[in-house]
Amino acid sequence: MTLDDLDRALLRLMVADAAQPASALGRQLGLSQPATWRRIRRLQEGGILRGRRLQLDAERLGFGVTVFLGLKLATKGRVSLEDFERAVGAIPEVQVVTHVLGLYDYRLRVVARDLADFERVLRRRIMTLPGVGNVEANVMLSEERRPGPL
Structure with a gap:
């Protein structure tokens, strides 16, 4: 186009x-x-406009913590990527799931009310997903630039 x-x-x-x-x-x-x-x-x-999004302020809605997770699957051959993606996509606190090439297989953006809430989500939901191996967490301190126009 x-x-x-x-x-x-x-x-x-x-x-x-x-x-x-x-x-x-x-x-x-x-x-x-x-x-x-x-x-x-x-x-x-033509696929240029793919919708219009409403942008909410997570912190004002009570989600004061954002964590970026690097996640490596432990058993790539035994768990299908589709099964993992479907399971992680069902967790409401997981806002973004990105399949990447590099040290980790996936990068996740997770929101939580506080660190205790994040720990609960990590232990009870994310770590129990099929095939989860190594996980690295990075807590967001601030966001200087939000995604904008290309």
């Missing part, structure tokens, strides 16, 4: 505030509301 300058400008506006109505986006781009909708629909159908 080829993007023109208006498509790129539209994407920049939507990254800044995805809740803007098509009419407001169109005014900023010098387009009508229907023309803006057509561009948005084309970007969706």
Whole structure:
């Protein structure tokens, strides 16, 4: 799919505030509301726009601790990756599961209310998953930059 300058400008506006109505986006781009909708629909159908996400503040919702786990499977051949991914994906505190190449097989982003809550999640949920071997935990101290536009 080829993007023109208006498509790129539209994407920049939507990254800044995805809740803007098509009419407001169109005014900023010098387009009508229907023309803006057509561009948005084309970007969706082309797979460029894959949805709009609501971003919640985990700390204000009572989840004051974020931990990044490096997780190595102990028995790669005995446990299917799909079974592990399905099991880890069912844990609500696990926000992101990334299959990686390197020292660990997976990187997980886990949220918890506090360190005691994280320890409970680690012991009762994560360490009991099929095939879990070595685990390394890194507690997030601060987040300086959040994911943004490409």
